[in-house]
Amino acid sequence: MTGPGLTDSEIRRYSRQLSLTEVGIEGQRRLKDASVLLIGVGGLGSPAALYLAAAGVGRLGLVDHDAVDLTNLHRQLLHDTPSVGRPKLESARARIEALNPEVEVVAYETRFESSNALDILHGWDLVVDGSDNFPTRYLVNDACLLAGVPFVYGAVLRFEGQASVFGVRGEPCYRCLFPEPPPPGLVPNCAEAGVLGVLPGLVGSIQGTEAIKLILEEGDTLAGRLLLIDALRMEFRELSIRRDPTCPVCGDEPSVTELIDYELFCGEAAADEPGASCPEIEVTELRRRFDEGEAYQLLDVREEYELGICSLESVGARHIPLAALPLRLDELRVDEPLILMCRSGIRSAQAVAYLRTMGFENAVNLAGGLLAWAERVDPDMPTY
Amino acid sequence: MPSVTISIPAPLRPWVDGEERIVVEGSTISEVFQDLLESHRELRRLLLDETGEVRRHVNVYHGREQVSDPLRAEARLEEDCEIRIVPSMAGG
Numbered sequence: 001m002t003g004p005g006l007t008d009s010e011i012r013r014y015s016r017q018l019s020l021t022e023v024g025i026e027g028q029r030r031l032k033d034a035s036v037l038l039i040g041v042g043g044l045g046s047p048a049a050l051y052l053a054a055a056g057v058g059r060l061g062l063v064d065h066d067a068v069d070l071t072n073l074h075r076q077l078l079h080d081t082p083s084v085g086r087p088k089l090e091s092a093r094a095r096i097e098a099l100n101p102e103v104e105v106v107a108y109e110t111r112f113e114s115s116n117a118l119d120i121l122h123g124w125d126l127v128v129d130g131s132d133n134f135p136t137r138y139l140v141n142d143a144c145l146l147a148g149v150p151f152v153y154g155a156v157l158r159f160e161g162q163a164s165v166f167g168v169r170g171e172p173c174y175r176c177l178f179p180e181p182p183p184p185g186l187v188p189n190c191a192e193a194g195v196l197g198v199l200p201g202l203v204g205s206i207q208g209t210e211a212i213k214l215i216l217e218e219g220d221t222l223a224g225r226l227l228l229i230d231a232l233r234m235e236f237r238e239l240s241i242r243r244d245p246t247c248p249v250c251g252d253e254p255s256v257t258e259l260i261d262y263e264l265f266c267g268e269a270a271a272d273e274p275g276a277s278c279p280e281i282e283v284t285e286l287r288r289r290f291d292e293g294e295a296y297q298l299l300d301v302r303e304e305y306e307l308g309i310c311s312l313e314s315v316g317a318r319h320i321p322l323a324a325l326p327l328r329l330d331e332l333r334v335d336e337p338l339i340l341m342c343r344s345g346i347r348s349a350q351a352v353a354y355l356r357t358m359g360f361e362n363a364v365n366l367a368g369g370l371l372a373w374a375e376r377v378d379p380d381m382p383t384y
Numbered sequence: 385m386p387s388v389t390i391s392i393p394a395p396l397r398p399w400v401d402g403e404e405r406i407v408v409e410g411s412t413i414s415e416v417f418q419d420l421l422e423s424h425r426e427l428r429r430l431l432l433d434e435t436g437e438v439r440r441h442v443n444v445y446h447g448r449e450q451v452s453d454p455l456r457a458e459a460r461l462e463e464d465c466e467i468r469i470v471p472s473m474a475g476g
Contacts, residue, residue: 044476132476157473158394178472180440186430187395187441190475200476228470233404239448239470323398326426354399357429 005029010102014056022218028056032102034215037061037124037149039112039140041092043190043200044130044154044207046078051208052128053096053103057215060096061124063108064088071384074197112136114259117143126214127151127167128207132189134181135262141166141174142256145249150223152210154203157188159196159232161203164222164241165210171223172243173250181266185278185349192346199231278349280365283373286339290315296337298366301325301351310370310381312341322347325354334360341366343384385409388416388461391468399426413446413457416467431469441472 006014006028017023023031034057038045041064049060066088068079076088083091089107096105108120112131121127121143129140129151137155144151150167153174166173206227213219228237248255289296298312301322311317320328322342332338338360340348345368355363366372374381390406400406408423410416421428433439437455444454445468451457461467 040476042476130476132474134472134474137472137474155473155475157475160394160473162470162473177443178441182439182441182472187471187473193394193475195475226470228468237448237468239445239468240450242450321398323402326399327401353429354426 005032010056013100013102017055022216027216027218030215031056031212032058034126035059035061035124036126036128036211036215037063037121038128038130039063039136040130040132041076041078041088042066042072042130042132043075043156043195044204045092045128046076047201047204048128048130048152048154048208048211049078049092049096050099051205052211053100055208055212056100057103057211059104059106061106061108061120062089062092063110063112063120064092065109065111071191075195075200077201112139114139114143114262117259118147121147121149124149126211128211129153130204130207135266137174138181138265139259139262142249142259142262145173146257146259150214152207152214152222154200154207156195156200156203157190158193159199159230161199161229161231163203163206163210163227163229164225165214166223168221168223170243172241173247175249176244176247177226177241179244179247184267185346185353188346188350192342192344196231199229202231203229278352278365279363280345280349280352280367281339282367283377286315286366286373287377294337296339297333298339298341299332299351300341301348302342306343306384309384310374312370312373317341322351325351329355329358329360332360334362336362338363339366340364342369344371345369385411386461386463389464389466390416390420391466393469393471393473395471395473396427396430396469399430400424411460413444413451413454413459413461413467416461417444417454417457439471443470444468445470 014028018028036052036057038049041062068083068086068088070084078095079091089109093105093107127144127149144167153164153166155162210221213221224241226239226241245252298317300317300319303321340351342348349365352363352365371383374383387407387409392400408416408419410419431442444451
């Protein structure tokens with residue numbers, strides 16, 4: 001033991017940051033005494049966990065229930081090719097422990113949900129939100145605020161990212177910025193819209209930076225500010241976030257005093273939307289119509305590059321990418337059933353909603369898209 | 385009438401032919417926002433709810449400041465200022 005609370009090996013390992021006046025021996029001890037819970041060990045959680053482990057945060061909690069998929073590997077650097085099919089927590093733990101055996105890893109192989117969130121949060125100093133869906137985003141916000149635990153927010157899509165710090169006393173929360181989730185399907189996810197692999201690396205590293213600053217109580221964190229990252233233009237913009245005195249969670253008279261059903265909360269927004277219950281047909285029904293020679297128009301709204309992976313051209317699919325749809329309405333007939341399809345049915349649901357507003361009351365969605373077709377009609381079709 | 389650039393975020397671009405920035409005209413935030421909704425009517429469904437109000441997962445920024453009610457904000461705009469639409473995103 002050389003410095004107070006640090007071993008010789010730790011002094012050497014962290015020497016390059018010990019020399020920072022903002023860290024020093026005292027800061028390094030703070031990091032060693034700190035505990036950070038990562039919700040999700042995917043694109044954002046990977047770099048955040050790696051940097052926090054490397055920096056010497058003493059205890060890292062990992063919450064995830066997924067297995068590693070081949071499609072994860074272009075961005076989720078905690079996992080590697082041999083771990084495909086294995087629980088993410090296994091590869092995450094192994095990678096973190098290999099990087100820094102001084103770090104204690106606590107794994108929660110479960111979905112983070114209302115029934116367990118407050119129990120899981122108990123005893124953690126700080127949360128890094130690396131989740132990938134709106135119900136969990138709102139749950140993380142509400143649970144952290146109820147538990148009095150600050151959290152570092154990050155989100156990515158295509159080439160764009162957002163980062164902030166919420167749950168700091170007196171500062172705005174996630175709901176002050178986004179009071180309600182979008183109706184399901186209105187904002188695409190990374191599986192639908194894609195994401196540049198290095199982008200969550202950028203945003204997750206920012207989350208790691210903010211977490212370290214919060215632990216050290218150094219610098220100015222992103223609390224009260226929203227950082228926008230545009231990797232395509234390589235632009236960083238900083239916007240201010242106002243605390244909303246009417247916020248149901250952190251406002252002057254909060255109405256959310258316990259965790260709610262967040263799936264319902266995020267679904268309710270859709271239930272209020274006229275036409276949100278998108279008319280759809282099953283893949284087996286499409287197969288039947290094709291086999292029996294019924295007339296229909298089948299429109300694939302995916303991007304050009306996706307057509308090469310798989311398609312329903314064999315049952316008459318034509319291609320108009322979603323972006324081009326408003327410009328090519330004259331190619332569609334209103335007097336014949338119009339079936340919209342994409343990979344999973346989310347983008348095509350948007351297309352149906354749009355076409356119906358444009359007078360195409362014959363437009364329906366192919367439920368589950370190509371994934372459902374591969375599962376229920378053609379198991380030999382490749383999926384992605 | 386000054387021209388103003390509105391930055392369009394990735395989730396909305398498929399509906400504006402991939403445009404990252406759209407130039408609209410107006411003297412106030414409400415005028416330029418209305419001009420955007422008129423010139424790109426497909427955005428109405430994405431930005432406005434069934435009551436015609438701005439959806440609550442969508443923020444409009446003037447410079448770095450949040451605009452609380454873009455449909456009615458009468459603050460006068462300076463030449464070449466930037467209006468930015470910031471919707472929530474959940475990817476991780």
